[in-house]
Amino acid sequence: MSAIQEPFSEGTSLMHRLDPRVRLVAAALFAVLTAAVQTYAAALAALALALVCLALARLPMRKVLARLLVVNSFIIFLWLVLPFTYPGDVVWRWGPLAVTREGLLITGLITVKSNAIIIGLIALAATMPVTTLGQALQRLRLPEKLCHLLLFTYRYLYVIEQEYRRLVQAMKIRGFRPGTNLHTYRTYANLAAMLLVRSYDRADRVYQAMLCRGFHGTFYSLGTLSWQRRDGLFGVAAGLALLMLGYVEWGLPRPR
Amino acid sequence: MHISEGVLSPAVLAGGAALAVVGTAIGLKKMDNAAIPRVALLSAAFFVASLIHVPVGPVGLHLVLNGLMGLLVGWPAVPAILIALLLQALLFQFGGLTVLGVNTVVMAAPAVICFWLFRPLLRRPGAPAAVGAFACGAVAILLSGLLVAAALLxxxxAFLQVARLVVLAHIPVMLVEGVITLFIFFFLQKVRPEMLEGIYA
Incomplete structure (x- = not known):
């Protein structure tokens, strides 16, 4: 089984059927706004919005939770360090270790914000296949070359991963057992180098094939994006929700 | 190491994004049509190579190879790394959208810097090239660690201790990356020297 998977991209929920452009714009604005908020009220509101989107996407919860657990590794690292090192009032002391109130508050805020953005991204952006994403980005006027790079990289990711699996299998059959030694490092280096060589050779063949088909810098796609009324409605709703989020952060008088 | 969403201040995020846009624009400009599949496939290969976990004592470190990426493609490493990080954010939810700019700078700036820094050394055959290849791998990781620390600071x-730990954690990775980059450089020199043409151009 491939290590690279897109468990969320396929589906028939409302979220999956919305136009990818409106979802991408909403996801980007939501992420930027949430990253900027500094209060718990706004961070929790953002988390609530993200959860609404997640509910609309009807994704397998078990897989979403598994993802979140892995992604929170940096956050766990922060929990292990920040509460002890952040200057402020000490609330708990154990030997040389002192936990500060400010440290706990800031780490908690970071955790809420981080997970709100990730859940938002899973619900809004990870629910489309990468090919659709490339097409949508092109329609959103991103540089053409960048979109080509995205589509090509994605297209050959799986091919090269299969090459990688074959090479690893060959190494195992020949009795390779990794350890902390130079032989292991040299072997892994050769493995990585072989992947690079094969991808380089394949790129030449791909480009020749493209030239044969008359490539001159543009991709033509048969799949078309069609803007429907529900996309407009979602856009308006998302805009209002984001305005409210901004109001919670910057409009309300702050308790001091 | 990727910085997660929601950690950095808006000013740092905006600064990172601005730098990433400039770097990407330069990289795209230096990339003609023939280079698109080449850069994309190398980018995919680097993505897959990052699945390799190299044992160092009891832990497994995954390869980064951003120094090597810079060495092989130069400036186009910036858009290539941007795309790889975007795919990682979408497929694995590692990193993220708002930190995409900062993370791109963290990985790609060392790639481009090492390319220019060690090119003269890599051109000379024998021991200097070996030293250059090792340094390219190791220094790229060191710079990445320092950039993460700078973004946090x-x-x-208050992130001082976190930043310190991040830099410390990069030291073993540095050595491993240096050694692996050195071996890869030798392999490519022997097997497909034309891949290293960028160094001599």
Whole structure:
């Protein structure tokens, strides 16, 4: 089984059927706004919005939770360090270790914000296949070359991963057992180098094939994006929700 | 190491994004049509190579190879790394959208810097090239670690200890990356020297 998977991209929920452009714009604005908020009220509101989107996407919860657990590794690292090192009032002391109130508050805020953005991204952006994403980005006027790079990289990711699996299998059959030694490092280096060589050779063949088909810098796609009324409605709703989020952060008088 | 969403201050995020846009624009400009599949496939290969976990004592470190990426493609490493990080954010939810700019700078700036820094050394055959290849791998990781620390510190002085730990954690990775980059350089020199043409151009 491939290590690279897109468990969320396929589906028939409302979220999956919305136009990818409106979802991408909403996801980007939501992420930027949430990253900027500094209060718990706004961070929790953002988390609530993200959860609404997640509910609309009807994704397998078990897989979403598994993802979140892995992604929170940096956050766990922060929990292990920040509460002890952040200057402020000490609330708990154990030997040389002192936990500060400010440290706990800031780490908690970071955790809420981080997970709100990730859940938002899973619900809004990870629910489309990468090919659709490339097409949508092109329609959103991103540089053409960048979109080509995205589509090509994605297209050959799986091919090269299969090459990688074959090479690893060959190494195992020949009795390779990794350890902390130079032989292991040299072997892994050769493995990585072989992947690079094969991808380089394949790129030449791909480009020749493209030239044969008359490539001159543009991709033509048969799949078309069609803007429907529900996309407009979602856009308006998302805009209002984001305005409210901004109001919670910057409009309300702050308790001091 | 990727910085997660929601950690850095808006100013740092915006600064990172601005730098990433400039770097990407330069990289795209230096990339003609023939280079698109080449850069994309190398980018995919680097993505897959990052699945390789190299044992160092009891832990497994995954390969980064951003120094090597810079060495092979130069400036186009910036858009290539941007795309790889975007795919990682979408497929694995590692990193993220708002930190995409900062993370791109963290990985790609060392790639481009090492390319220019060690090119003269890599051109000379024998021992200097070997030293250059090792340094390219090791220094790229060191710079990445320092950039992560800088991003955290400009967000707030309270991150001092976190930043320190991040830099410390990069030291073993540095050595491993240096050794692996050296071996890969030798392999490519022997097997497909034309892949290293960028160094001599």
């Amino acid at each position: 400009t967000t707030g002085q």
